[in-house]
Amino acid sequence: MNRDWVRWHQEYDTPGSALDRRLEVVRRDLRRALGTSPAEPDGTRRVLSICAGEGRDVLPVIAEHDRRVRALLVELDPTLARRARETADDLGLSGVEIRTADAGQADTYLDVWPAHVLLACGVFGNVSADDVRRTIAALPTLLVAGGIVIWTRARGDGGSEPAQEIRALFAEHGFTELSFTAPEDARFRVGMHRLAGTARPGALSGRLFTF
Ligand SMILES: C[S@@+](CC[C@H](N)C(=O)[O-])C[C@H]1O[C@@H](n2cnc3c(N)ncnc32)[C@H](O)[C@@H]1O
Incomplete structure (x- = not known):
């Protein structure tokens, strides 16, 4: 899919737009995830955002937290990155890496x-059904046990x-649902799932998805 993702982000600037409302839900869920996910013994939590765009969801929420949150945002478009x-x-976030990558x-x-x-x-709304399946199946390789995934998909x-x-x-890949937000008056849906099954670090190879 060949879309102008810089332009796509402009909807965030319209208060009350679907994207603006979705952003509030994702930020709310991220605050909850950062309060309840596992952490390293010293309290450090690592956040990974794939196809992160401008990082409007992750960066302000991390700034509210103590500096033990580290984040990697992966975004292909150099302007957005x-x-x-x-x-x-x-925001003075020294523990954040923005990686311009696929x-x-x-x-x-x-x-x-x-x-x-x-x-x-x-x-998930921008890739094929096979890619969605492949990506969800691969998530246990990118998470610690008990790690939390926040995802979106439009109606x-x-x-x-x-x-x-x-x-x-x-559910099929070992996750338990923590929340699913589906406003009747908007098309966006936001899910939050915890990896209840086994984490499989290091087992990732090949291609997960193509936009
Ligand atoms: C629908 S936007 C979502 C951006 C952000 N996650 C958000 O919700 O605001 C999709 C983003 O994926 C990026 N993208 C597309 N293909 C990508 C790839 N292969 N690797 C990394 N980012 C990619 C686009 O540039 C765009 O910023």
């Missing part, structure tokens, strides 16, 4: 420690609910 980097700098390629994560919290927002045209298939896939 630069904006995310500027925001991280403005989040769909397993090699991108070769040096990445398993995350305590992973965001896949704006991903389909004609009222279909592709999010239901995604919820089923998470």
Whole structure:
């Protein structure tokens, strides 16, 4: 899919827009995840955001937290990655890396420690059904045991609910649902799942998804 993702982000600037409302839900869920996910013995939590865009969800929430939250944001578009980097700098977030890279390629994560919290927002609606399945199946390789995933998916045209298939896939791959937000007056859906099954660090290879 060949979309202008810089332009796509402009909807965030319209208060009350669907994207603005979705952002509030994702931030709320991320605050909860950062309060309840596992952590390292010294309290450090690692956040990984795939296809992170400008990082509008992750960066302000991390700034509210103590500095033991570290984050890796993976974004392919250099303009969006630069904006995310500027925001991280403005917020004084020294524990954040913005990686301008292909989040769909397993090699991108070769040096990445398993995350305590992973965001896949704006991903599943832009890739094929096979890629959605492959990506969800791969998430236990990117997470610590008990790690939390926050994901989004829009309601389909004609009222279909592709999010239901995604919820089923998470269950199939060892995740327990923590929340599912589906406002009746908006198309966005936001899910939050915890890895209850076994983490499989280091087992990732090949391609997960292509936009
Ligand atoms: C729908 S936007 C979501 C952005 C952000 N997660 C959010 O919710 O605000 C999809 C993002 O994925 C990025 N993207 C597309 N293909 C990618 C890839 N292979 N690797 C990393 N980022 C990618 C786009 O540039 C865009 O910023």
